[in-house]
Amino acid sequence: MTPITGIVITLNEQERIGECIDSLMPLCDEVIVVDSLSQDDTVAIAELKGATVLQQAYLGDGPQKAFGVPHARNDWILALDADERLDEDAIAYIRNLSLDNPSMAYSFNRRNFCGNHWVKAAGFYPDKVVRLYNRTTSGYLPKKAHSSVQAPLVKDTGTHIRHFTYESLSHWIQRIDQLSTRDAWAMKERGVTPSTLRPTLHAISATFRKLILKGGIFQGVDGFTVAMTTAFHAYMKYAKLNELHEEDAHSDTP
Incomplete structure (x- = not known):
C-alpha cells in the first residue's frame, strides 16, 4: 500500500482527538496533529496515540490545514477534522487504491x-x-x-466519513457562535465592508436555499432545524x- 500521512488540526479536542487518530491508523504510517495551542490534554493524548x-x-482554516503538509514524509495526505472518523467502507476503499495518479484527489460522503x-x-x-490528495498537485x-482542497481531478468514492458535528442542539448553537466569530474575522481580513442590510439578506437567502432549493420544507423537523440554524449563522x-x-471606528476616535 502506498504510504499516506494523516493530518488533523486541533484546538481543545481532548474528547475527540484519540478516536480520530485511531480511525487514521489503519491507513497511515504517520499522523501529524497541528495544534492551535490547546489548553486541555489534546497534545498529550495525540502524542500517546x-x-x-x-x-x-x-x-485560519486553509493555512492551518496546510501548515503540517511540508512536515509530512509522504506525498499522499489524508486530512480529517478532529470531529471526523473514517467509516469502514472508506478504509476498505482507500486500502484498495493504487494511488498511482498524483493529479487525482478523492472525495467522501460526510454523515x-x-x-x-x-x-x-x-x-x-x-x-x-x-480528504485524500497528493501534495505535489493539490492542497487546501x-x-x-x-477552505477546501483544490485538485486537478476529483473522484467521488461514494464511501463515508462520520462527522460528529454537534453534541446536542445546545452545542449546535454554541458552535454557530464560535464559527460566526471566526467567519466575521476572516471576512474582515479579506476587506469585506460593513452593511446594515447584509445580515438580513443573507439570513433570508439561507432560509430559502435550505427550505426550498434543498427541500428542507419537505423533510420534517430536521429540514427546519437545518434551515433555521443556517440562517442564524448567516x-x-x-x-x-x-x-x-464599529469597534475599529471607536478605537480610531480620539
Whole structure:
C-alpha cells in the first residue's frame, strides 16, 4: 500500500482527538496533529496515540490545514477534522487504491451527526468533501474560513466519513457562535465592508436555499432545524462583521 500521512488540526479536542487518530491508523504510517495551542490534554493524548504534534497559533482554516503538509514524509495526505472518523467502507476503499495518479484527489460522503442523530436533511447529506490528495498537485486553498482542497481531478468514492458535528442542539448553537466569530474575522481580513442590510439578506437567502432549493420544507423537523440554524449563522457572521468595524471606528476616535 502506498504510504499516506494523516493530518488533523486541533484546538481543545481532548474528547475527540484519540478516536480520530485511531480511525487514521489503519491507513497511515504517520499522523501529524497541528495544534492551535490547546489548553486541555489534546497534545498529550495525540502524542500517546503516536502522532507527531506541531504547535501553531491558529492561522485560519486553509493555512492551518496546510501548515503540517511540508512536515509530512509522504506525498499522499489524508486530512480529517478532529470531529471526523473514517467509516469502514472508506478504509476498505482507500486500502484498495493504487494511488498511482498524483493529479487525482478523492472525495467522501460526510454523515453529519447531532448527538446520536444522523441529520440528512436540507443538504446535510451527502455533504461531499475531499480528504485524500497528493501534495505535489493539490492542497487546501488559503481561505481563512471554510477552505477546501483544490485538485486537478476529483473522484467521488461514494464511501463515508462520520462527522460528529454537534453534541446536542445546545452545542449546535454554541458552535454557530464560535464559527460566526471566526467567519466575521476572516471576512474582515479579506476587506469585506460593513452593511446594515447584509445580515438580513443573507439570513433570508439561507432560509430559502435550505427550505426550498434543498427541500428542507419537505423533510420534517430536521429540514427546519437545518434551515433555521443556517440562517442564524448567516445573520450572525455579518452582524459580527459590522460589530468588528464599529469597534475599529471607536478605537480610531480620539
